[in-house]
Amino acid sequence: MKWIKDKEFIRGNVPMTKFNIRVLTLAYLNISLGDRLLDIGAGTGSVSIEGALQGARVWAIEKEEEGIELIDKNCKKFNAEINLIKGVAPKDLPDLKFSKCFIGGSGGRMEEIFKYLNANLEMDGIVCGNFITIKNLNQFINLLKEYKYKDIEVELIQSSSMDDIGLMKGSNPIFIGKGVKI
Amino acid sequence: MKWIKDKEFIRGNVPMTKFNIRVLTLAYLNISLGDRLLDIGAGTGSVSIEGALQGARVWAIEKEEEGIELIDKNCKKFNAEINLIKGVAPKDLPDLKFSKCFIGGSGGRMEEIFKYLNANLEMDGIVCGNFITIKNLNQFINLLKEYKYKDIEVELIQSSSMDDIGLMKGSNPIFIGKGVKI
Amino acid sequence: MKWIKDKEFIRGNVPMTKFNIRVLTLAYLNISLGDRLLDIGAGTGSVSIEGALQGARVWAIEKEEEGIELIDKNCKKFNAEINLIKGVAPKDLPDLKFSKCFIGGSGGRMEEIFKYLNANLEMDGIVCGNFITIKNLNQFINLLKEYKYKDIEVELIQSSSMDDIGLMKGSNPIFIGKGVKI
Amino acid sequence: MKWIKDKEFIRGNVPMTKFNIRVLTLAYLNISLGDRLLDIGAGTGSVSIEGALQGARVWAIEKEEEGIELIDKNCKKFNAEINLIKGVAPKDLPDLKFSKCFIGGSGGRMEEIFKYLNANLEMDGIVCGNFITIKNLNQFINLLKEYKYKDIEVELIQSSSMDDIGLMKGSNPIFIGKGVKI
Numbered sequence: 001m002k003w004i005k006d007k008e009f010i011r012g013n014v015p016m017t018k019f020n021i022r023v024l025t026l027a028y029l030n031i032s033l034g035d036r037l038l039d040i041g042a043g044t045g046s047v048s049i050e051g052a053l054q055g056a057r058v059w060a061i062e063k064e065e066e067g068i069e070l071i072d073k074n075c076k077k078f079n080a081e082i083n084l085i086k087g088v089a090p091k092d093l094p095d096l097k098f099s100k101c102f103i104g105g106s107g108g109r110m111e112e113i114f115k116y117l118n119a120n121l122e123m124d125g126i127v128c129g130n131f132i133t134i135k136n137l138n139q140f141i142n143l144l145k146e147y148k149y150k151d152i153e154v155e156l157i158q159s160s161s162m163d164d165i166g167l168m169k170g171s172n173p174i175f176i177g178k179g180v181k182i
Numbered sequence: 183m184k185w186i187k188d189k190e191f192i193r194g195n196v197p198m199t200k201f202n203i204r205v206l207t208l209a210y211l212n213i214s215l216g217d218r219l220l221d222i223g224a225g226t227g228s229v230s231i232e233g234a235l236q237g238a239r240v241w242a243i244e245k246e247e248e249g250i251e252l253i254d255k256n257c258k259k260f261n262a263e264i265n266l267i268k269g270v271a272p273k274d275l276p277d278l279k280f281s282k283c284f285i286g287g288s289g290g291r292m293e294e295i296f297k298y299l300n301a302n303l304e305m306d307g308i309v310c311g312n313f314i315t316i317k318n319l320n321q322f323i324n325l326l327k328e329y330k331y332k333d334i335e336v337e338l339i340q341s342s343s344m345d346d347i348g349l350m351k352g353s354n355p356i357f358i359g360k361g362v363k364i
Numbered sequence: 365m366k367w368i369k370d371k372e373f374i375r376g377n378v379p380m381t382k383f384n385i386r387v388l389t390l391a392y393l394n395i396s397l398g399d400r401l402l403d404i405g406a407g408t409g410s411v412s413i414e415g416a417l418q419g420a421r422v423w424a425i426e427k428e429e430e431g432i433e434l435i436d437k438n439c440k441k442f443n444a445e446i447n448l449i450k451g452v453a454p455k456d457l458p459d460l461k462f463s464k465c466f467i468g469g470s471g472g473r474m475e476e477i478f479k480y481l482n483a484n485l486e487m488d489g490i491v492c493g494n495f496i497t498i499k500n501l502n503q504f505i506n507l508l509k510e511y512k513y514k515d516i517e518v519e520l521i522q523s524s525s526m527d528d529i530g531l532m533k534g535s536n537p538i539f540i541g542k543g544v545k546i
Numbered sequence: 547m548k549w550i551k552d553k554e555f556i557r558g559n560v561p562m563t564k565f566n567i568r569v570l571t572l573a574y575l576n577i578s579l580g581d582r583l584l585d586i587g588a589g590t591g592s593v594s595i596e597g598a599l600q601g602a603r604v605w606a607i608e609k610e611e612e613g614i615e616l617i618d619k620n621c622k623k624f625n626a627e628i629n630l631i632k633g634v635a636p637k638d639l640p641d642l643k644f645s646k647c648f649i650g651g652s653g654g655r656m657e658e659i660f661k662y663l664n665a666n667l668e669m670d671g672i673v674c675g676n677f678i679t680i681k682n683l684n685q686f687i688n689l690l691k692e693y694k695y696k697d698i699e700v701e702l703i704q705s706s707s708m709d710d711i712g713l714m715k716g717s718n719p720i721f722i723g724k725g726v727k728i
């Protein structure tokens with residue numbers, strides 16, 4: 001597995017899932033050839049692009065014009081093919097079946113997204129989200145339970161990186177949540 | 183990328199690199215088809231086996247008989263091929279060229295290992311180690327600098343997992359160090 | 365400030381707030397002479413005893429007989445005076461006014477406890493809790509907001525300690541939540 | 547114990563030990579009435595001032611003019627008395643006996659500082675340092691061992707705080723090291 005480094009992505013001012021979290025998220029999604037991955041709140045498209053390079057067919061939805069342009073540029077840079085949707089989930093999502101779903105941002109519509117996934121995520125499909133607030137994480141866990149997802153995992157990752165002069169610089173703590181549809 | 187879960191490995195009482203750290207370690211090693219990976223202090227072989235499944239030819243050295251047997255069993259279970267060496271690094275290592283080296287345990291011979299790598303790790307090859315003591319981490323960083331490795335990265339990863347009743351359970355903090363040979 | 369070390373407390377099998385978390389919790393409670401501190405779910409009484417030694421009059425409630433005995437022993441050992449209540453909060457709490465309240469465990473009755481505090485915690489009084497589950501932390505934050513507490517702070521503390529042979533050993537991540545009554 | 551909040555200190559652009567780390571550092575120093583505390587690399591004087599308010603006589607050394615002015619202003623604001631030395635440790639330190647020493651910054655002269663402490667820190671005196679680099683932490687641990695300090699403790703603290711909109715914001719990981727002189 002060749003992994004793309006943060007600095008290789010074209011970013012602008014759009015927040016991007018950082019390397020450690022991106023790698024772990026893709027590992028929890030357990031992407032394999034033939035997967036159909038839905039990326040909700042795709043940002044710069046870093047998760048989508050790695051997903052595509054790992055063999056998934058990818059649909060990415062993003063509401064901000066700046067994000068859409070960045071994803072497009074990054075797709076070209078890394079020679080990845082992504083079905084890009086400008087809009088809001090789940091309202092603007094196509095009625096397709098997916099095997100994997102990543103939630104990078106829910107825009108306050110997590111319940112509607114789970115309703116959508118109830119119809120559109122396959123049995124044994126995986127939903128995985130990144131969370132930086134207790135409120136959204138708690139809602140995600142509650143919805144996983146309400147919809148009876150199995151193999152629920154919640155990881156809290158705090159990573160720090162040594163900078164050029166040897167200082168350990170902390171990142172924000174990120175929660176990675178995951179469940180498998182029954 | 184299909185990733186193996188911790189519970190799938192046969193473990194016995196041998197310490198094993200846990201999922202989050204194993205995934206990140208392999209990401210920093212940036213394994214690709216054709217790599218020749220040397221795994222020093224292989225333990226249960228979890229890094230070696232994932233490396234092999236990701237397309238590397240793997241040599242693993244382990245001094246404990248229990249470890250050797252576990253690696254052998256895990257290779258069979260996951261259908262991975264590994265050149266297994268019972269012994270101590272670098273003394274019992276073959277005089278081969280490697281493109282990647284993972285140090286899971288150095289047995290107090292980090293200096294000798296770096297001397298060995300100076301001859302046996304290819305240009306642009308990556309050495310990556312996991313550390314749980316400040317002393318060994320500090321020595322690893324010093325040796326990376328002494329041997330003029332580039333693109334040095336040191337990550338401190340603290341991960342916690344939610345258990346069945348919702349408690350967040352902490353793991354030990356792990357340092358992942360990495361350098362690229364010039 | 366002389367602080368009591370973990371190993372000085374008589375503990376039995378009752379879970380105890382560890383040194384780093386105990387110190388920080390008392391700092392967020394900002395105990396001073398004349399405070400009236402209520403300790404809900406007192407466990408071994410470590411927070412109560414430090415509170416008493418820092419000048420507060422303390423009421424501690426604990427439902428487990430083993431806990432009650434340990435608190436009693438620890439009070440004698442450290443020469444601290446605590447009003448000890450065997451029972452369940454808020455049902456068995458006296459109708460007194462408090463300036464500080466620590467919630468070590470709510471036994472699933474956080475809402476009732478906040479109702480009680482609404483009548484029994486003074487204006488500008490501080491409530492502070494320790495949380496190890498996302499669910500309870502989320503509920504605590506929601507109740508702080510519902511009852512319009514001010515100066516809300518939520519801290520996530522991950523601490524690790526070096527052991528005798530130099531290994532960094534992680535603890536569970538703990539959330540410390542705090543609000544000031546208006 | 548009333549504790550001073552970060553925002554109450556006059557800071558300028560000088561780095562300041564943050565609340566959680568300051569509280570824990572003072573707890574490891576175990577300050578009590580009559581202590582003689584030496585603060586090396588005092589910065590804004592936050593540790594010195596809390597130490598003074600907790601009953602210690604304090605000597606603080608700081609090389610930067612900006613720091614000296616800030617400490618002076620903070621002393622006035624909090625009505626704390628500190629013997630302030632503009633200069634470099636240990637060269638400009640007085641030949642006095644101390645019971646406690648905090649090292650906030652060593653300016654690359656940790657060895658000389660330990661030599662000084664060997665003569666000037668009392669038996670059973672405590673030295674405590676804050677570290678943000680592996681290199682300095684490792685040197686501090688080595689010097690504690692070389693000079694045969696006892697009750698050595700090394701804590702790694704990662705703390706994150708919830709901001710106004712609910713995001714958990716990480717801080718840099720800090721190591722707190724401590725030893726007791728024999």
